[in-house]
Amino acid sequence: MSKVKVPKKKTNWGAYLRRYWQLYFLLLLPIVYFLVFKYKPMEFIMIAFKEYKIGKSVWEMPWAANNGMKYFIKAFKNKDFIRSIRNTVTLNLFDLVVGFPAPIIFALILNELVLKRFKKVVQTIAYMPHFLSWVIIYSLALQIFAPTNGLINVLITNLGGEAIPFLNESKHWVATYIGLGVWQNFGWGSIVYLAAIAGINPELYEAASVDGAGRFKKMWHITLPGIKSTIVVLLIMNLGGIMGGGFDRPFAMRNTLVLDVAEVLPTFVYINGIKGLQFSLTTAVGLFQSVVGVFFLLSANWISRKLGERGIW
Amino acid sequence: MKKKVLSVLLAATMVLSLAACGEKAPSTSTSTPDSTEASVSTEAPASTDVAAPEAPAEVEGMKDGKFVETRHISVEVYDRDGATPANDNVWTDWIKAQMLEKYNVEVEFVAVPRWTEVDQINNLLAAGTAPDICYTYDYPTIQTYATMGGVQDLAPVISQYKDMLPNLFGWLGEENIYMDLDPVEGTLWCVEGRRNNIYRINTFVRADWLEKLGIAEPTTRAEFEAMLVAFRDNAETLLGADADKMVPFSVSYDIGWRAANLIESFMDPAISDKDYYVNGYDDRKFTEPGTKEAVRVLNGWYNDGLIWKDFALYASGDTSEDDMIKAGYVGAFMHNYDYPFRNGADSINAVLGATYGEGAKFVAVDCFEDKNGNYTKYSYSPAGDRKAFFPTTNDEPLASMLYLDFISTQSTVEYLQKGEEGINHKVLDGGAIAIQAVDEANVAYTQNSGNNIDLTMTTNGLRLATDELTNASLAYTYANVDPADVVKAMTVAFRDHKVPISVSVGEISAETGVSNLTDKRDATFDNAVIAAPADFDSVWDAGMAEYLSAGGQDIMDERLAKWIAVYGDALMLP
Numbered sequence: 001m002s003k004v005k006v007p008k009k010k011t012n013w014g015a016y017l018r019r020y021w022q023l024y025f026l027l028l029l030p031i032v033y034f035l036v037f038k039y040k041p042m043e044f045i046m047i048a049f050k051e052y053k054i055g056k057s058v059w060e061m062p063w064a065a066n067n068g069m070k071y072f073i074k075a076f077k078n079k080d081f082i083r084s085i086r087n088t089v090t091l092n093l094f095d096l097v098v099g100f101p102a103p104i105i106f107a108l109i110l111n112e113l114v115l116k117r118f119k120k121v122v123q124t125i126a127y128m129p130h131f132l133s134w135v136i137i138y139s140l141a142l143q144i145f146a147p148t149n150g151l152i153n154v155l156i157t158n159l160g161g162e163a164i165p166f167l168n169e170s171k172h173w174v175a176t177y178i179g180l181g182v183w184q185n186f187g188w189g190s191i192v193y194l195a196a197i198a199g200i201n202p203e204l205y206e207a208a209s210v211d212g213a214g215r216f217k218k219m220w221h222i223t224l225p226g227i228k229s230t231i232v233v234l235l236i237m238n239l240g241g242i243m244g245g246g247f248d249r250p251f252a253m254r255n256t257l258v259l260d261v262a263e264v265l266p267t268f269v270y271i272n273g274i275k276g277l278q279f280s281l282t283t284a285v286g287l288f289q290s291v292v293g294v295f296f297l298l299s300a301n302w303i304s305r306k307l308g309e310r311g312i313w
Numbered sequence: 314m315k316k317k318v319l320s321v322l323l324a325a326t327m328v329l330s331l332a333a334c335g336e337k338a339p340s341t342s343t344s345t346p347d348s349t350e351a352s353v354s355t356e357a358p359a360s361t362d363v364a365a366p367e368a369p370a371e372v373e374g375m376k377d378g379k380f381v382e383t384r385h386i387s388v389e390v391y392d393r394d395g396a397t398p399a400n401d402n403v404w405t406d407w408i409k410a411q412m413l414e415k416y417n418v419e420v421e422f423v424a425v426p427r428w429t430e431v432d433q434i435n436n437l438l439a440a441g442t443a444p445d446i447c448y449t450y451d452y453p454t455i456q457t458y459a460t461m462g463g464v465q466d467l468a469p470v471i472s473q474y475k476d477m478l479p480n481l482f483g484w485l486g487e488e489n490i491y492m493d494l495d496p497v498e499g500t501l502w503c504v505e506g507r508r509n510n511i512y513r514i515n516t517f518v519r520a521d522w523l524e525k526l527g528i529a530e531p532t533t534r535a536e537f538e539a540m541l542v543a544f545r546d547n548a549e550t551l552l553g554a555d556a557d558k559m560v561p562f563s564v565s566y567d568i569g570w571r572a573a574n575l576i577e578s579f580m581d582p583a584i585s586d587k588d589y590y591v592n593g594y595d596d597r598k599f600t601e602p603g604t605k606e607a608v609r610v611l612n613g614w615y616n617d618g619l620i621w622k623d624f625a626l627y628a629s630g631d632t633s634e635d636d637m638i639k640a641g642y643v644g645a646f647m648h649n650y651d652y653p654f655r656n657g658a659d660s661i662n663a664v665l666g667a668t669y670g671e672g673a674k675f676v677a678v679d680c681f682e683d684k685n686g687n688y689t690k691y692s693y694s695p696a697g698d699r700k701a702f703f704p705t706t707n708d709e710p711l712a713s714m715l716y717l718d719f720i721s722t723q724s725t726v727e728y729l730q731k732g733e734e735g736i737n738h739k740v741l742d743g744g745a746i747a748i749q750a751v752d753e754a755n756v757a758y759t760q761n762s763g764n765n766i767d768l769t770m771t772t773n774g775l776r777l778a779t780d781e782l783t784n785a786s787l788a789y790t791y792a793n794v795d796p797a798d799v800v801k802a803m804t805v806a807f808r809d810h811k812v813p814i815s816v817s818v819g820e821i822s823a824e825t826g827v828s829n830l831t832d833k834r835d836a837t838f839d840n841a842v843i844a845a846p847a848d849f850d851s852v853w854d855a856g857m858a859e860y861l862s863a864g865g866q867d868i869m870d871e872r873l874a875k876w877i878a879v880y881g882d883a884l885m886l887p
Contacts, residue, residue, distance in 0.1 A: 052461060053461055053462045054438070054439070054441075054458070054461040054462050054463035054705070056462070079859075079862070079863070080829060080863065142623075142626060142627075142633075146623045146626060147622045147623055147626075148621070148622040148623050149558075149623055150623075154557075157557075158557075163622075167626055168623075168625060168626060168843070255566065255625050255626050255628070256566050256625050256832065256835045256836040256838075256839040256840070257625045257626075257836070257839055257840060257843065259832060259833075259836045271828055271829050271832065272826070272828060272829060274432065274435055274436065274439070275431070275432055275435060275828040276457070276826045276827060276828030276829065277435060277439070277454075277457045277458060277461065277825075277826055277828075278826040279439075281826075
């Protein structure tokens, strides 16, 4: 008589390993990957607290002054750094406010389209900008928005108007920056919402129709609640990136006339760290950035759980 | 079927939108070498070289001046997106063959994009994959890296092998080789190359426009300005249907360079060496007292519609401005003394001539008088140019030094600069040489940089056997260009010119790790130029204050302190 083994409360690792060794074996490679490429490099965080020396291992480098905090002090005394923080947060907040709802609205609109083929075409065209690099987008922007040679301003001036400084005046530049960001991402960002919408039980819509709900009512009471958890998860992840953000977009788009609003943390790190070879200073900045990012992520997650949503873990 | 048509259409839009702007995207990729194998003449030109004396017996691993076992070194070369791969062409092949034969050293070239060279070398150095021999124009970069322990001290290497480097010493002299020797520490992080012609920046105007409007070449700033106004007001006459594209005066974001003649005319002609040095962190004269007023002039021009409005939007290396000049929309600009002549059939003057006929070209003019009425301008200094340095990852210092010796040798330089007779140049009566554009069949022989200066690391500018020959030939170094125009450009570039002083007072530690100063300088220049006239003072002063507080002041203070430490209260160099 063979007894069916019931897993005990106390986990028996050895037994598990032996029984599912194939699965664990498969897991080995990803684990090695994470150890080598994600965890091992973390020892270089120490550079933030040390005097960087190129030929030496990070363990051998001498500690920086002020108990290793020298470079953090230096960073916070640096006006450019403070300005970069301000710009990073501002631009990312604008991105969030304008850029976050855009794909949701787009997905809702797409979902209401009746003509299948038209919907597919619109969708595909909307995805396309996602595949363009920022260098290319900025080149396009120059052709379209430059003050004298840009398409739009040529039109405006020929009609007797005053050229709009889309790229060469700080406030306009911010608007262009945000606008191009939304343009690049709203199509791609809508995919995940469309997928979520597709997962909503069609019976709900049928029932609502029977009850006499119109399109707008259905959108408001079925579609939106149906994708609410998706929205929350993405919002949390976006909030986590409020201190970060990509390097290529601000770097490709900046020019000397708008540096006061265009210098963000990633470009600050590049200019001072890679170009200026101040590795310790910029590692300190990067570490600060990550810590703040984690803080935002955790608080957003905590808030969403308080509000009864699932959060990301 | 419809689906197919649609997808083809979409794909086409995609490709078009990519292609339309592909040209604008700054290319950082090194071109993949396509095979440019070509037979290379190994015939050495007339030898005026110094043969190295027998290698001292104590040098290990060498016999008869050659390594017993083949050594391998890698050498940086600038990539200017030329017709052939920068690191694999007829000329690099020739160098490789020579080095292998002469010293049994295998040379590998590493292409580094010219316009982002400092960034790129920084990246390579940081990654530990920098070439064994690097070069750059930027000393603070080398200094920064040296303080991190990334650069070899060349002083002991050079003193140990001095006897084996007769050509290096013969060409550069102790002066250049030890220019950056730290007076206190005795360290030497790099060897300074030498510039053989020191013409720097000229002002160019469209000769055919002057003729069309019946204006004489401007000789004063007022005349220059009047000329710009005339260009602006006669756009219809000059450009017809393209009148709205008229740009009387073109600059780039780098005002300090592209308005240098104007800026330098506002400097004190009697400036002391000390003041020059204290303000000499870079060559844009940003902190010189007169510069603000020079930029005010530019600001006036800008607000009068005389300057290209989009100048600040294009990054370094972008060709939009060049394209505009070549298209014939630009009336005047300042740039390198030979800028309209560079690049053979693709030079500005060649393109203009081909489009608008013979007379359409830029000529150099002198029109920025200083307060004494002279045309004060700064040339380059012959001492100190590109700096060659060895990263600590270089484990072949001797082989690398021998490479520097080889590349400084007169016959090497001469062959690389002149190229093949009949293909790259022809010999004129009297022995001067005239560079000619390579034809279709000999594209492989294209010199990717003028006279291959990127390969002749320690020599910048044409260097023939004698100075007379060099000067006679200089006017002929540009294919498809009237030599008279070049002679004029050289004359103008040298009128009342001053040579920058070389001061060696040891490390200026404030200059390391301040890469954002250049951005702040350019931002101040650019914002001041486009400011409303009423805001000019506040914009300039705010920018200057920011520049100074971000490290500019520290640099000037340290330079002053070091000057006083070495020269006391002397105002001029001894």
